[in-house]
Amino acid sequence: MRKQRLSLFWIVLAAVCALYLLFWGLMLVATMAYTSPEAWWEALTSPQIRYATQLSIWTSTAAAALALLLAIPISYLLSRVDFRGRSLVDAALDIPIVLPPMVVGICLIIFFQSKIGRAIEQVIPLTYQVGGVVLAQFTVAAAFAIRSMRGTFDQLSPRPEDVALTLGCSRFGALWRVALPSARRGMVAAFCIAWARSLGEFGPILVFAGSTRMKTEVLPTTVWLEMSVGNLESAVAVSMLMIALAVSVLIVVRVSGERL
Amino acid sequence: MIRLHQICWQAPGATFALKDVDLHVPPCTYAVLMGSTGCGKTTLMEILCGLRQPSSGRVEVNGVDVTHREPRHRDIGYLPQDLALFPAMKVSEQIGFAPKVRGRAGEAIRAIVEDLADELGIKHLLDRRPQNLSGGEKQRVALARALAANPAVLLLDEPLSALDEVRRDDVAQLLKTLQKRHSLTVIHVTHSRTEAEALADLRLSLRDGKIVAE
Structure with missing residues (x-):
């Protein structure tokens, strides 16, 4: 029973x-x-969509790499050091996750109108530029990479790093030689999560980098632009391409999780 | 060789504490430190090797004050209870870790790895990773890894607790042999009186935050 x-x-x-x-x-x-395969092929071979695909892939890769570079030290600090205000810092790092994406874009554009922002722009032009696409993607993706890496470091015992210190390592050496090789699976997962998040980012890019064809247009903005001119078949074709890319990332995460 | 002067340590937000701990272990001595679970034996080991900073007091190795030195500059090897093998490394890489970090050449590292693997009977395990080793094998690998740093002092935190009776006797014998062969000063932490009787040149006990000779 x-x-x-x-x-x-x-x-x-x-x-x-x-x-x-x-x-x-x-x-x-x-x-x-x-949509039909012919319409799909026609849409995907158009110069604008090919440009948007290439831009999406390389900006997502750059944003994910930067996010991982930021996530490793921050998550290692939060995982290994119990300092006053740690839970406050931890909560603050989640802000980009809970903020509506459009708000992130508005915050970015307003910041780059400020004195500090304008000074940065004199060195690296970002607003309505390709660099702005990477920054908009990075701003949100970094929070996801930090959350993912924090989970990885929390699961790794700090004892091997302690032993490494007695064997001749500095703190950085223990991170570099012991913690990071043990965390490689988590690093791949964090990179893929950040990459997938960057690939699908729309709101902050639209507000901060714009949607100029053959300049700052990425795949999500292509879907929006195609929809806005009533070209639903193209929008569907690009959506299918994004689904294929997202599934590829999922496969990479699963395979790396099993093999590393 | 090892001297602790008035070491104090207080657990943050707890009542547990080490109070004015004094300890002297002469060179090339196998000292066994006993005490009940949770009495602070591991904390004391961590203070000795520099993983914890005492709130006051002094740690001396060979007459040199090392209280504020980083663990890597203390010449002390440490085997924690869980052994803490490096998860991503092969046995050969684990043993070669300390010489590599200290900038030894590839040929010298290989010689150290071969010699220690031979001495500890783990030559056939050099290509394995920790997850493919038994408890006794892990113990030997961790010992070889610590000895590869050529320390003057070796701290062993309950090294026999995870082994069955047959392996325990083997490893106990091995520890005593290695201590003599490498002229090590050893502090072996345990709560087993039998282990202490079998191994100790010097028997110590940690009670109520203080060390007393048995």
């Missing part, structure tokens, strides 16, 4: 999971069925 009730419980949970996956599956099938 008890076994039956337990089975029913798991069956209900499995049904909930299956329904959710089915919902996603149906949406994807409907999206794919909306």
